[in-house]
Amino acid sequence: MNDFNPARLSRRAVLQWFAATAAALSAGDAGLSALAPPAASGGTPSGVGYGTDPDLLRTYQPGEAWPLIFQASQKACVSALCDTILPADHLGPSASSQGVPAFIDEWVSAPYPLQQADRPLILEGLTWMADAAVLRFKKEVSALDEAQMRELCEAVCNPEGLRVGFKNAVRFFNKMRSLAMGAYFSTPAGWEAIGYVGNTPLARFDGPPVEVLEALGIQQTVV
Amino acid sequence: MPIITSSKSQPSYDVVIVGSGAGGGQMAYTLSLAGLKCVMLEAGRNYQPALETPMFQRPDQAPLRGLPTPEKNFGFFDSTVDGGWEVPGEPYTQASEKKEEQFHWWRPRMLGGRTNHWGRISLRNGPYDFKPRSRDGLGFDWPVSYGELDPYYTKVEMLIGVYGTNSGRENTPDSPAGVLLPPPKGRAAELLSQKYGKSLGIPFLSIHRAVLTRPLDAETIPAKLHPNNPWAQRLVADSMRARAACFWATDCGRGCSTGANYQSTTVHLPPALATGNLDVIANAHAREVLVNSEGKATGVLYIDKTTGQECRVSARVVVLAASSGETVRILLNSNGGRGVANSSGLVGKYIMDTVGTNVAGQIPQLENCPPHNEDGAGGSHFYAPWWLYQEQASGKMNFARGYHIEMGGSRRMPNGANPVSDDLTQGLYGTSLKEAARRYYGSMVSYSCRGEMIPNEGSFCELDPAVKDKWGIPVLRWHWKWSEHELNQVAHARKTFGELIETMGGKVRKHISDKPLEFIEPGGKVIHEVGGAIMGGRPKDSVCNRWNQTWDVKNLFISDGAPFASNSDKNPTLTIMALAWRAADHLIEEARQGNL
Numbered sequence: 001m002n003d004f005n006p007a008r009l010s011r012r013a014v015l016q017w018f019a020a021t022a023a024a025l026s027a028g029d030a031g032l033s034a035l036a037p038p039a040a041s042g043g044t045p046s047g048v049g050y051g052t053d054p055d056l057l058r059t060y061q062p063g064e065a066w067p068l069i070f071q072a073s074q075k076a077c078v079s080a081l082c083d084t085i086l087p088a089d090h091l092g093p094s095a096s097s098q099g100v101p102a103f104i105d106e107w108v109s110a111p112y113p114l115q116q117a118d119r120p121l122i123l124e125g126l127t128w129m130a131d132a133a134v135l136r137f138k139k140e141v142s143a144l145d146e147a148q149m150r151e152l153c154e155a156v157c158n159p160e161g162l163r164v165g166f167k168n169a170v171r172f173f174n175k176m177r178s179l180a181m182g183a184y185f186s187t188p189a190g191w192e193a194i195g196y197v198g199n200t201p202l203a204r205f206d207g208p209p210v211e212v213l214e215a216l217g218i219q220q221t222v223v
Numbered sequence: 224m225p226i227i228t229s230s231k232s233q234p235s236y237d238v239v240i241v242g243s244g245a246g247g248g249q250m251a252y253t254l255s256l257a258g259l260k261c262v263m264l265e266a267g268r269n270y271q272p273a274l275e276t277p278m279f280q281r282p283d284q285a286p287l288r289g290l291p292t293p294e295k296n297f298g299f300f301d302s303t304v305d306g307g308w309e310v311p312g313e314p315y316t317q318a319s320e321k322k323e324e325q326f327h328w329w330r331p332r333m334l335g336g337r338t339n340h341w342g343r344i345s346l347r348n349g350p351y352d353f354k355p356r357s358r359d360g361l362g363f364d365w366p367v368s369y370g371e372l373d374p375y376y377t378k379v380e381m382l383i384g385v386y387g388t389n390s391g392r393e394n395t396p397d398s399p400a401g402v403l404l405p406p407p408k409g410r411a412a413e414l415l416s417q418k419y420g421k422s423l424g425i426p427f428l429s430i431h432r433a434v435l436t437r438p439l440d441a442e443t444i445p446a447k448l449h450p451n452n453p454w455a456q457r458l459v460a461d462s463m464r465a466r467a468a469c470f471w472a473t474d475c476g477r478g479c480s481t482g483a484n485y486q487s488t489t490v491h492l493p494p495a496l497a498t499g500n501l502d503v504i505a506n507a508h509a510r511e512v513l514v515n516s517e518g519k520a521t522g523v524l525y526i527d528k529t530t531g532q533e534c535r536v537s538a539r540v541v542v543l544a545a546s547s548g549e550t551v552r553i554l555l556n557s558n559g560g561r562g563v564a565n566s567s568g569l570v571g572k573y574i575m576d577t578v579g580t581n582v583a584g585q586i587p588q589l590e591n592c593p594p595h596n597e598d599g600a601g602g603s604h605f606y607a608p609w610w611l612y613q614e615q616a617s618g619k620m621n622f623a624r625g626y627h628i629e630m631g632g633s634r635r636m637p638n639g640a641n642p643v644s645d646d647l648t649q650g651l652y653g654t655s656l657k658e659a660a661r662r663y664y665g666s667m668v669s670y671s672c673r674g675e676m677i678p679n680e681g682s683f684c685e686l687d688p689a690v691k692d693k694w695g696i697p698v699l700r701w702h703w704k705w706s707e708h709e710l711n712q713v714a715h716a717r718k719t720f721g722e723l724i725e726t727m728g729g730k731v732r733k734h735i736s737d738k739p740l741e742f743i744e745p746g747g748k749v750i751h752e753v754g755g756a757i758m759g760g761r762p763k764d765s766v767c768n769r770w771n772q773t774w775d776v777k778n779l780f781i782s783d784g785a786p787f788a789s790n791s792d793k794n795p796t797l798t799i800m801a802l803a804w805r806a807a808d809h810l811i812e813e814a815r816q817g818n819l
């Protein structure tokens with residue numbers, strides 16, 4: 001039931017949605033392409049990293065290596081978006097239950113160049129989402145129902161959006177999806193969802209099981 | 224106390240060793256077990272794998288899910304301490320603004336150096352690899368033959384523990400029966416590559432890596448390594464017993480807390496320290512080799528990084544093993560900046576790295592593979608040795624030297640990066656996205672060219688005339704140049720890997736560039752830099768003789784990669800260790816005869 005089939009939403013509907021939102025935002029992509037400085041929409045990162053010799057044995061929660069900058073509304077928006085991208089379903093729990101939104105916060109708050117380069121896109125993207133939700137549904141992002149959330153995503157999850165002037169919104173969505181996937185699939189629940197098995201000591205290593213060898217038409221050549 | 228501070232050092236030693244990695248570790252091991260009093264200077268901090276290695280820590284327990292940052296270039300859990308592509312306060316410079324003429328220099332600052340996080344791939348050079356000039360007229364021959372180094376390869380393999388098989392292939396030497404440990408089983412992508420590689424003549428087979436697939440035989444090996452030295456045998460046996468076998472989980476790049484793979488800190492240094500003949504001074508950055516008026520080395524001048532003070536340590540013999548680049552820097556900075564051991568003018572010349580390029584592919588056959596554990600031995604199990612020696616010999620190829628193929632591709636632990644490329648999940652979110660992730664995860668393979676670079680006049684380093692590090696020591700300035708041989712080699716590799724992927728029914732991933740100069744890994748990026756003090760048959764065209772001993776300063780030895788006269792496709796570290804052991808034996812003999 002969480003499965004969304006893009007084909008269900010016609011190209012026409014997508015374009016209409018864009019047209020409506022673009023008109024309402026009056027300048028289409030403009031809000032995103034202007035990319036206001038991050039301070040305008042969140043706290044300022046601390047600028048200090050974990051150094052070149054951090055303690056590798058302890059467990060770090062987001063916010064322990066450097067302070068987080070998301071405000072409450074941004075957290076809620078990220079959470080809703082991440083759970084739409086990676087919902088709870090038969091393959092595992094939701095993104096928000098696996099700390100994915102906090103990871104995104106940690107990412108935009110990080111003092112390193114790669115993350116800092118992503119920060120304007122993500123912060124402005126969140127503003128854009130919030131505006132779009134109000135303009136389209138008269139609601140906050142976190143109050144959208146599933147169908148509304150999908151409609152919003154549908155507008156920007158495809159390269160389609162690139163052609164109708166939502167380049168940065170599409171970039172934003174892809175960035176969020178990529179970060180969320182990385183964060184989600186590196187947790188034990190994510191491992192199970194994707195099919196990673198390991199990180200546990202074994203007495204012997206037997207290689208792929210017979211069913212895998214057979215499916216691939218190969219033989220174990222190391223005996 | 225074996226790990227000491229500067230103030231606790233002895234007035235004089237038999238040997239001072241600079242650097243604690245593969246070359247320094249092997250030297251310290253051989254010399255201290257032979258009874259010589261040694262002191263080791265290490266620029267980095269003391270490092271204890273048993274206490275510091277994050278074995279089962281998960282990405283979600285680390286900042287940024289453990290992804291690489293400028294402070295931890297290979298990810299949070301990689302064992303590298305205080306270094307990487309940059310070391311704060313210790314710059315290096317480039318002579319050229321052009322990317323393809325630059326060199327990237329990887330430097331950790333820790334006891335054990337790069338051996339804590341290296342890939343553990345341990346291949347012997349073959350007979351051709353020591354006499355390349357005789358075969359094709361290019362580069363230089365070594366003043367050492369395979370036959371001379373063979374027994375030392377065997378000793379190193381027995382000591383550190385190397386898994387693999389004997390393939391009997393051309394210029395890919397076998398080890399004596401019983402020396403190699405059992406190779407691990409092939410993983411799905413490795414076996415699939417092997418199957419399809421065969422149809423193209425590419426021989427995928429078990430790689431050699433320094434990982435214990437079973438415990439070392441502490442009952443019999445020590446006596447083979449140290450005949451007539453029961454004391455050494457006992458210490459080595461104790462240290463072997465302290466190393467567990469691999470438990471088939473965790474990434475070797477983090478290091479191994481149980482000593483199941485080779486790190487200088489778990490293999491070379493424990494028995495050396497147990498002799499009582501080795502003092503290690505950590506945080507000691509060597510600046511100069513001290514020489515007297517007769518041109519003999521008398522010790523080393525170093526910075527005690529804990530106080531910033533200059534200190535001196537005296538010894539009858541000096542061994543440099545600070546990694547080839549840093550060894551060159553010390554040589555050039557010695558003697559008040561006039562340099563030592565450089566009458567040939569060749570110190571810093573002929574720097575080589577391994578030739579690299581990667582091609583990745585997506586293999587539909589591997590999609591939706593039933594989940595199963597492929598952690599294995601924490602690194603690769605298979606590779607393909609160079610297979611076209613005959614074609615090259617008959618003049619059919621447009622590059623002179625070979626490459627081997629290292630491969631990746633398995634159901635590795637997702638490391639915080641998106642495990643599935645964006646283009647495979649275009650337009651998806653929700654459960655369909657999760658299903659796509661499950662489908663594509665594990666369906667990627669990648670092949671890396673690891674090829675021989677021929678030494679050339681344009682790849683060298685020298686002291687930068689202006690830039691100094693935070694202690695005021697002049698830094699290195701790098702020059703880099705590829706020849707047609709390397710560029711044609713990567714072009715061949717790219718074409719071959721593409722064919723292999725397509726033969727497997729897969730699709731080659733998009734290339735960023737089609738120009739060899741752009742898709743060849745930049746100089747230094749494979750982190751196999753060697754050369755800079757090459758060995759040769761005559762003082763006028765080499766820095767070291769056949770014993771890793773400098774021509775000019777008899778009691779100065781170099782036991783890292785700097786003396787390499789060529790850099791075959793085989794990863795350098797096993798050869799560094801074999802040469803170091805051999806040089807140490809020579810040093811011991813010369814010292815006994817009073818020649819140093």
Ligand SMILES: Cc1cc2nc3c(=O)[nH]c(=O)nc-3n(C[C@H](O)[C@H](O)[C@H](O)COP(=O)(O)OP(=O)(O)OC[C@H]3O[C@@H](n4cnc5c(N)ncnc54)[C@H](O)[C@@H]3O)c2cc1C
Nearest residue numbers: 242244245246266336337342343344509545783794795796
């Ligand atoms: C990620 C990675 C993967 C690798 N994989 C492989 C592989 O699979 N197979 C292979 O053969 N090789 C591999 N290598 C290369 C391998 O690590 C090196 O060839 C090997 O460690 C070289 O040994 P060394 O003793 O010359 O130098 P290092 O191991 O680098 O040790 C040098 C030591 O000297 C210290 N030092 C430096 N300057 C000074 C100074 N001025 N004073 C005092 N001490 C100093 C350093 O801190 C360091 O501890 C890999 C390297 C990396 C980084």
Ligand code: SF4
Nearest residue numbers: 469472475479600601
């Ligand atoms: S894979 Fe084996 S050798 Fe490598 S770190 Fe893990 S236990 Fe140690």
